[in-house]
Amino acid sequence: MSGKRVTFKNLWLAILLILPQLFLVFTFFYWPAGEALYWAFTLEPPFGGEQQWVGWQNFETVFADPLYWNSVKRSLLFAFSSTALAMGIGLLLASFVDRQLAGYKVYRFIYFWPYAVAAPAVGLAFRFIFAPDAGFVSAINVWFPGLWNPALDGFDAMVLIVLANAWSMVAYNFIFFLAGLQSIPRSLVEAGAMDGAGAVRRMRDLQLPLIAPTFFFLIVINITDSFVNSFGIVDITTGGGPARATDLMVFKIYSDGFKGKDYSLAAAQSLVLMLMVCALTFIQFRFVERRVHYS
């Protein structure tokens, strides 16, 4: 960490300034994380009383449950497909806006709007647009009766929530890709053009390798955000159904812990999810950042 050459020496003031942040981080982050760890290894007796230490039993229950693996599988499918879609479209739009033809500022301005829309609002909008008997997509059912019905067909429901999440994430990816592309010195791209590389070739061999750090940064952000957004979208559109086809991890933790009142199981699941997200960030810092070079 690069520090300042000149600093103040007033120790008590320094501590006082950082104390509010430390109090909040301790109360709402470190303490709860520790408590989740404790809960995950204990069991609350159904009729009250002290928590009992049960070792790995909660985890064994969780991992032995096929419904849990179902939710992990669906979450990963959701995370990867919406990430691929949102990043692909974001990159495509950013690379074309980066050509700076007439009116590109208008696109840059409007493409960002979906970022401001809350996940459950996106969910409700998409629920209407993709409703089988009203809205926009239902027109398919006029021509091919019964082809589209996210309330009955698990695949349709997954498509619905993936599209909703991808739509809300495109804006964020677009802005970061555009910033990455615009940070590449213009002279470099022009030199490529002078050497006879066409626009597509320049994109593939010059611009894309140079924005690789942005690319990997966005993968982590997108996957993490897919866990964050998933609750709002799933809760409003499908409620985890049909037949648990969209029972994603955060939604399952919510329904097990707060609807089913089984905190021990929910804590064990939370811990696994927290470890997954931490591992993802760790991989990002440790391996990916090292292999990608700016120069």
Next chain:
Amino acid sequence: MIERTPLLNFTTHAILIVGLVMLLLPLWIVFVASTHDFRTVNTVPMPLWPGSHMVENYVAAWTQSGFGPKMLNSLVMAIGVTTGKIAIAALSAYSIVYFRYRLRMVFFWLVFITLMLPLEVRIVPTYAVAANAFRPLQVLLDVFGMSWLLESVTGFRLVLPEWSLLNSYSGLILPLIATATGTFLYRQFFLTVPDELLEAAKMDGTGPLRFLFDILLPLSKTNMAALATIMFVYSWNQYLWPLLIVTDPAYGTAVMQLQRIVPGPLFGEPPRWHIAMAGTLIVMLPPLLVVVFMQRWFVRGLINQDK
């Protein structure tokens, strides 16, 4: 552009327009649906041009959901999170960057690690402290013997009051402030401020607090605007946390209300999509307006963050 590429230029425009339609179409459909009556909104395929029932739908959506107090709650929450975050972020970043003490790096990492886990991912444990937010501190005091020490010296036992976050504005606001995003934005900014500024200020006999409030904070206005926009959108759009912490409708937020306006085939209730879509638009409008008006600063802050 560098060379003449009429075909590529045509493709560029075509793709950008398709992108525009893709990103705006959902918003447009929501708007169109909110301007038709019950019968028209349920026709398949639905019309793609606004109808004439806009005012009555919005009035109905607003009064049925009681959006007045709900929007106010959302506003209190969003403004509370925004100002709280800016204050705490500026102070703690100032402490980390402009003071030299041993624990500095420890504090830095303690705050930095919180970036990894968003609130939704650790919702179960966070909810556990909601009943009494002072409990962690109390346990800490007890464990490190401070209460015992104080008791044996003064004969007074330090017991912190119970502080429940359920159904309160502090419950809606505080857990959302407890992350590191703003702290990093501010740290980044402080590191770009030239050292000579502090040297000059010190030579003039400026103390640490005066330097912060009279020199650094006015310089950070752009950062502040960016952070404010990000935090406003982030906190207005919170859904899962308010859903857990609020059981009393008096503290309900606008986004929570979305759960209640979903028209379902449950209980044989007719699908009143026109009202639901009007409600959706009401809920999504405030952050959308903030982003539209603050976009320039917003984008700058977003890009600088986390890097």
